[in-house]
Amino acid sequence: MKEKRFNKLITVVSVVIPVVVALLFGVKLPNxxxxxxxxxxxxxxxxxxxxxxVLAVVAIKKGNQRLHQQLMSTxxxxxxLFLVMYIGYHMTSESTPYGGEGAIRYFYFFILISHILLSIVLIPLVLRTYAKAYLKDFEAHRKMAKYTFPLWLYVAVTGVVVYIMISPYYAH
Structure with missing residues (x-):
C-alpha cells in the first residue's frame, strides 16, 4: 500500500519537474x-x-549500508541543489550559444542532448530506486540500482563535460 502511494507521488514528481523546468526556462526575471x-x-x-x-557504490560493496545511504541522500x-541553481541561472541569464565548430560541435550537442534526455529519465529511476531502499525491498533496490547508477553517473559526468566545453563562450 505504501509503495503504491510512493509510485503515484514519484510519477507526479517525474512529470512535474521536467514540465516546470521547461516552463521556467522561458521565463526571464526582469530587473x-x-x-x-x-x-x-x-x-x-x-x-x-x-x-x-562512486563512493556510495564502494561503501555498499564493503557492506557499509549506513554510509551508502548517507552518500546517496547527499x-x-x-x-x-543543482536544479535550483540551473533554473535560477536560466531565469536571469540568456542561454549561451556553443561556439565550437566542426566535429567537436557535433560531439558537444550529442553530449548535451543525451545529458538532458537522460536527466529526465533519471528522475523516476532515482526516486523509485531510493523508495525501494526506504521500503527495505533491498533486492528490488539492487536490481534497479544496476541501471540507475550508470545513468546517474553519466548525467553527473556529462554535466561537467558540457560546462567545460561551453565555458569559453560565456559572456563575461
Whole structure:
C-alpha cells in the first residue's frame, strides 16, 4: 500500500519537474542581476555528485549500508541543489550559444542532448530506486540500482563535460 502511494507521488514528481523546468526556462526575471557566477558552481555540484556516487557504490560493496545511504541522500540533495541553481541561472541569464565548430560541435550537442534526455529519465529511476531502499525491498533496490547508477553517473559526468566545453563562450 505504501509503495503504491510512493509510485503515484514519484510519477507526479517525474512529470512535474521536467514540465516546470521547461516552463521556467522561458521565463526571464526582469530587473534582476544575472546569476552568471552559478555555472561553475553547479558544474562542481555535478562533479561532486559523480564522486559521491562512486563512493556510495564502494561503501555498499564493503557492506557499509549506513554510509551508502548517507552518500546517496547527499547525491539527491546535490541534484536538487543543482536544479535550483540551473533554473535560477536560466531565469536571469540568456542561454549561451556553443561556439565550437566542426566535429567537436557535433560531439558537444550529442553530449548535451543525451545529458538532458537522460536527466529526465533519471528522475523516476532515482526516486523509485531510493523508495525501494526506504521500503527495505533491498533486492528490488539492487536490481534497479544496476541501471540507475550508470545513468546517474553519466548525467553527473556529462554535466561537467558540457560546462567545460561551453565555458569559453560565456559572456563575461
Amino acid at each position: 534582476v542581476e544575472p546569476l552568471s557566477f552559478l555555472p561553475p558552481i553547479y558544474a562542481t555540484t555535478n562533479g561532486i555528485t559523480a564522486v559521491l556516487l 547525491c539527491i540533495a546535490l541534484s536538487v
